[in-house]
Amino acid sequence: MFPGALNSEYSHELQFVSSVHPIPTYQVMDTDGRVLDTANEPQVTKEEACTIYRNMLTLNAMDQVLYEAQRQGRISFYMTSFGEEALIGSAAALDAKDVVFGQYREAGVLLQRGFTLPQFMNQCFSNEKDLGKGRQMPIHYGSKALHFQTISSPLATQIPQAAGAAYALRREGSKQCAICYFGEGAASEGDFHAGLNMAATLGCPVIFYCRNNGYAISTPSIEQYRGDGIASRGLGYGIDTIRVDGNDIWAIYAATRAARKIAVEQNKPVLIEAMTYRISHHSTSDDSSAYRSKKEVEDWNKRDNPVSRMRAWLEHRGWWAPGDDAEISKSAKADVLAAFAAAEKLKKPATHHLFEDVYDELPPNLEREKAEIDELLKKYPDYYQVNDFARK
Amino acid sequence: MLRAASTRWLRCVSLTGTTARRAGRVCGRASYSAAVESSVEPIRGLELGVGHSKLLLRSVAAVRSNSELQAVGVAEGETSKMNMCQAINDALRLAMSSDSSAVVFGEDVAFGGVFRCSVGLADEFGTERIFNTPLTEQGIAGFAIGLASMGHTAVAEIQFADYILPAFDQISNEAAKYRYRSGNEFNVGGMTIRAPCAAVGHGALYHSQSPEALFAHVPGLKVVVPRSAVQAKGLLLAAIRDRNPTLVFEPKILYRSAVEQVPVADYVLPLGRAEILRPGKDITVVGYGSQIYALENAIQMVERDMPGVSCELIDLRTILPYDAETVAESVNKTGRLVVAHEAPRIQGFASELAAEIQERCFLRLESPIERVCGLSVPHPLMFERLYMPCAVRTYEAIKRSLNF
Numbered sequence: 001m002f003p004g005a006l007n008s009e010y011s012h013e014l015q016f017v018s019s020v021h022p023i024p025t026y027q028v029m030d031t032d033g034r035v036l037d038t039a040n041e042p043q044v045t046k047e048e049a050c051t052i053y054r055n056m057l058t059l060n061a062m063d064q065v066l067y068e069a070q071r072q073g074r075i076s077f078y079m080t081s082f083g084e085e086a087l088i089g090s091a092a093a094l095d096a097k098d099v100v101f102g103q104y105r106e107a108g109v110l111l112q113r114g115f116t117l118p119q120f121m122n123q124c125f126s127n128e129k130d131l132g133k134g135r136q137m138p139i140h141y142g143s144k145a146l147h148f149q150t151i152s153s154p155l156a157t158q159i160p161q162a163a164g165a166a167y168a169l170r171r172e173g174s175k176q177c178a179i180c181y182f183g184e185g186a187a188s189e190g191d192f193h194a195g196l197n198m199a200a201t202l203g204c205p206v207i208f209y210c211r212n213n214g215y216a217i218s219t220p221s222i223e224q225y226r227g228d229g230i231a232s233r234g235l236g237y238g239i240d241t242i243r244v245d246g247n248d249i250w251a252i253y254a255a256t257r258a259a260r261k262i263a264v265e266q267n268k269p270v271l272i273e274a275m276t277y278r279i280s281h282h283s284t285s286d287d288s289s290a291y292r293s294k295k296e297v298e299d300w301n302k303r304d305n306p307v308s309r310m311r312a313w314l315e316h317r318g319w320w321a322p323g324d325d326a327e328i329s330k331s332a333k334a335d336v337l338a339a340f341a342a343a344e345k346l347k348k349p350a351t352h353h354l355f356e357d358v359y360d361e362l363p364p365n366l367e368r369e370k371a372e373i374d375e376l377l378k379k380y381p382d383y384y385q386v387n388d389f390a391r392k
Numbered sequence: 393m394l395r396a397a398s399t400r401w402l403r404c405v406s407l408t409g410t411t412a413r414r415a416g417r418v419c420g421r422a423s424y425s426a427a428v429e430s431s432v433e434p435i436r437g438l439e440l441g442v443g444h445s446k447l448l449l450r451s452v453a454a455v456r457s458n459s460e461l462q463a464v465g466v467a468e469g470e471t472s473k474m475n476m477c478q479a480i481n482d483a484l485r486l487a488m489s490s491d492s493s494a495v496v497f498g499e500d501v502a503f504g505g506v507f508r509c510s511v512g513l514a515d516e517f518g519t520e521r522i523f524n525t526p527l528t529e530q531g532i533a534g535f536a537i538g539l540a541s542m543g544h545t546a547v548a549e550i551q552f553a554d555y556i557l558p559a560f561d562q563i564s565n566e567a568a569k570y571r572y573r574s575g576n577e578f579n580v581g582g583m584t585i586r587a588p589c590a591a592v593g594h595g596a597l598y599h600s601q602s603p604e605a606l607f608a609h610v611p612g613l614k615v616v617v618p619r620s621a622v623q624a625k626g627l628l629l630a631a632i633r634d635r636n637p638t639l640v641f642e643p644k645i646l647y648r649s650a651v652e653q654v655p656v657a658d659y660v661l662p663l664g665r666a667e668i669l670r671p672g673k674d675i676t677v678v679g680y681g682s683q684i685y686a687l688e689n690a691i692q693m694v695e696r697d698m699p700g701v702s703c704e705l706i707d708l709r710t711i712l713p714y715d716a717e718t719v720a721e722s723v724n725k726t727g728r729l730v731v732a733h734e735a736p737r738i739q740g741f742a743s744e745l746a747a748e749i750q751e752r753c754f755l756r757l758e759s760p761i762e763r764v765c766g767l768s769v770p771h772p773l774m775f776e777r778l779y780m781p782c783a784v785r786t787y788e789a790i791k792r793s794l795n796f
Contacts, residue, residue: 076594076773126774134774137596153598154555155527188526190558218500219524291503354767354775365738369767373778376785382432383784384777 185216
């Protein structure tokens with residue numbers, strides 16, 4: 001046969017292939033938290049499951065506080081994860097040293113990895129303790145210690161990067177993989193196609209995780225693509241692919257564990273398409289009532305909520321009492337507020353951070369620009385509000 | 393400062409867009425955007441920014457007496473109070489009404505766009521002529537090229553200038569060279585790309601950039617940056633009708649804040665021509681876009697502190713091809729030049745203009761040409777005030793030049 005399609009056979013029927021059967025959506029439990037096939041019962045301890053659930057509630061509490069804080073002008077921007085909390089299941093299925101490339105709505109992954117509330121708050125306030133040194137907008141988290149590469153606003157750029165990082169992991173023989181999160185909108189970017197194709201051809205241990213939440217800002221998925229979701233593209237690139245119910249945390253958990261095994265053992269990429277619904281506005285800059293009905297959002301939230309599904313599952317297992325929720329939510333909110341208050345009091349990062357890290361060392365042109373700014377800061381301290389910045 | 397604290401981001405930011413209506417900065421110390429007291433040095437007594445600018449055509453009388461609007465025949469006609477966003481909307485409507493081949497497209501434009509520049513157009517012209525695209529800037533630019541290559545008029549929106557770079561190949565290798573490489577068999581003159589650019593106070597690295605110099609390095613393109621509502625309407629219509637691929641970078645901070653009486657008639661303002669906004673005899677100060685208002689303030693400070701000094705302010709308006717003639721004529725009169733832009737200093741457009749003017753006016757220059765630019769670092773959130781080529785830095789540069 002031809003070198004470009006080695007497994008194709010000749011046919012004498014003039015036929016265009018326009019569709020294959022839609023890829024099924026893997027589910028472990030129903031919307032009431034009941035496991036549908038006992039063979040799929042999650043293999044987790046009570047402690048593991050309760051930790052995951054607590055993180056879902058903490059994520060909700062953090063989102064509520066920071067969303068309101070943005071409305072009040074206390075931070076400049078925020079993005080919530082309402083409706084997409086089950087993403088935490090993917091983080092729970094990974095090894096702590098697997099490398100994460102996020103898009104921007106992956107705070108739950110960081111929470112599960114151990115990013116602390118003060119670390120979240122310091123980043124959102126861009127204060128002197130922000131690991132990113134106050135340079136990026138809120139929610140652009142990153143942590144070398146937690147193997148979570150710093151968020152960048154441009155979309156889909158992380159997808160080929162994750163393939164490259166996975167290739168490095170493969171060369172190191174570390175038996176780690178990379179995971180790359182992105183939305184169904186970002187999958188329209190050229191970088192998506194480049195990244196998947198490179199990962200497939202070069203044998204990269206990377207899990208591509210598409211959060212298909214139905215909207216790219218205002219653009220519904222029906223205007224974003226015409227094929228069978230994003231999953232069908234994985235097959236086109238020769239990548240093992242699964243579609244999961246993205247509101248079913250145990251489906252996500254199981255699929256990610258299995259994907260990780262394939263990636264690490266066979267040095268291959270895997271594509272997971274997690275179907276969910278963006279309850280949140282795109283961001284604090286967006287008012288989604290301009291392009292979708294509030295009823296649509298409310299109906300989704302009631303009908304299929306990842307948090308209540310997980311709680312129901314815990315209750316069926318007898319691992320969670322109906323009263324526990326209020327108590328955990330209350331303490332989570334108190335923890336969030338304490339971290340918030342502490343972060344708000346801190347100063348902006350010291351002004352020398354303005355010039356550092358552009359390069360590993362300050363080049364001569366930046367030395368000159370720095371000298372000019374330092375002089376202005378001395379000359380006009382009130383205009384530049386120098387007291388708002390930390391000294392060192 | 394804008395009312396809404398925001399961003400896309402991640403295609404996130406509608407920095408002035410949908411949320412402006414409901415943002416309401418209620419309380420809190422808003423540490424990321426604390427306003428400067430007008431009592432501090434060296435501002436002392438001045439109200440800064442576009443909101444207080446004397447350069448805007450705020451009254452009908454100002455429109456009537458504007459010589460450029462007179463020249464294009466719309467100074468005497470009906471006007472309407474519009475902000476820059478509304479003026480752009482008006483220009484798009486006129487472009488579509490007057491040219492049945494014209495289509496408008498981009499990410500999220502169908503419901504009005506994240507900045508609301510295309511609001512109402514889908515109802516008026518239908519979804520075949522104004523439509524959402526998938527989220528791919530290279531696709532949007534290539535699609536526009538294809539339409540234009542067929543003689544159609546394509547007006548594409550890139551949601552943020554920061555996100556135009558995936559389209560750089562299509563724009564610089566394809567659109568810019570289409571006419572030349574085909575021996576003028578083909579051209580994509582009907583193609584226009586609009587993109588919101590520049591700083592707003594909280595956009596940080598990826599919702600603040602001014603990439604005009606990247607495109608100004610590409611022969612075959614035209615690059616335009618408007619400063620106000622009247623300008624944006626006339627320049628955008630000119631860009632759409634110009635027979636060359638044209639990029640219009642719209643300083644997004646001006647969408648809501650630059651309010652003028654705008655002629656409701658169809659009119660175009662000339663591409664490639666600068667405008668002298670304020671005559672002066674001692675020094676020439678050149679900029680474009682939202683930077684014009686920082687320059688206006690700097691001049692006010694200089695003239696306050698140095699009685700008798702007068703500064704000539706020029707808005708370049710088109711970055712490529714740019715009007716070196718008007719600037720050279722001015723510098724031959726004043727002998728001094730300050731060039732300013734928000735983009736980083738290193739390899740910025742100011743370097744090109746400074747080189748051109750020192751060639752043309754070498755014997756007339758009385759001091760080194762000063763460049764007042766963004767710092768040569770990525771656009772930093774918490775350090776934006778230090779990064780910006782603000783009125784204070786421009787004021788210092790003008791004084792340095794005058795005292796040389």
